[in-house]
Amino acid sequence: MYFHDPHDRQSKELIPGLTIRSFWGEKMLASVVHLEPNTLLEEHSHPHEQVSMVLSGEIEFTIAGETKTVKAGELCIIPGDVPHYVKTGAGAVKILDVFSPVREDFKY
Amino acid sequence: MYFHDPHDRQSKELIPGLTIRSFWGEKMLASVVHLEPNTLLEEHSHPHEQVSMVLSGEIEFTIAGETKTVKAGELCIIPGDVPHYVKTGAGAVKILDVFSPVREDFKY
Numbered sequence: 001m002y003f004h005d006p007h008d009r010q011s012k013e014l015i016p017g018l019t020i021r022s023f024w025g026e027k028m029l030a031s032v033v034h035l036e037p038n039t040l041l042e043e044h045s046h047p048h049e050q051v052s053m054v055l056s057g058e059i060e061f062t063i064a065g066e067t068k069t070v071k072a073g074e075l076c077i078i079p080g081d082v083p084h085y086v087k088t089g090a091g092a093v094k095i096l097d098v099f100s101p102v103r104e105d106f107k108y
Numbered sequence: 109m110y111f112h113d114p115h116d117r118q119s120k121e122l123i124p125g126l127t128i129r130s131f132w133g134e135k136m137l138a139s140v141v142h143l144e145p146n147t148l149l150e151e152h153s154h155p156h157e158q159v160s161m162v163l164s165g166e167i168e169f170t171i172a173g174e175t176k177t178v179k180a181g182e183l184c185i186i187p188g189d190v191p192h193y194v195k196t197g198a199g200a201v202k203i204l205d206v207f208s209p210v211r212e213d214f215k216y
Contacts, residue, residue, distance in 0.1 A: 002171040005182045025185045027157040027208040028136065049135040053204055055163070055181075063110040073163075074113045075140075077133045096161055100135040100208045
């Protein structure tokens with residue numbers, strides 16, 4: 001099972017306004033994230049390293065107190081255990097998050 | 109240095125018609141790949157697990173002999189040491205590849 005189309009995967013709501021569709025191997029878990037406008041994912045951290053690429057829209061990332069609006073095609077790399085949060089504005093946003101090691105709590 | 113805009117990163121040509129812009133942490137290396145039309149990246153394998161998401165265009169992936177046209181928004185997960193190759197058709201393609209562990213040969 002190498003190929004995945006997120007359209008064929010049931011989504012899971014993490015918080016109101018934020019759903020994921022996740023896929024995983026042995027070392028990484030990839031999560032296609034949809035965020036509704038005006039959604040805040042509050043500050044959190046996890047031991048997993050995170051690569052995030054914005055696929056559409058734009059979103060405000062705050063990582064270790066540093067805030068930046070990240071646009072489609074841009075990415076960020078969040079080391080393990082570094083606190084971060086995201087906030088959408090007037091538009092919906094789609095992101096690809098990849099975590100290593102696999103986030104067991106994102107398997108469903 | 110958490111935030112990365114591929115437009116600010118010099119590209120590296122891996123083979124004619126295929127360039128990468130790479131970014132890395134401790135556990136993963138992310139590579140934004142541009143492929144010109146009618147480009148073949150010949151069969152190869154590496155011990156790193158690979159998550160690939162097509163960002164624009166469509167491309168034929170063959171993984172362990174299984175071939176599929178992968179379109180924008182779709183992804184594949186290639187286990188370590190599994191042979192694979194890709195071939196573009198009439199259009200250019202943009203992909204995000206994420207490798208774990210970090211591909212040292214993609215640092216530049």
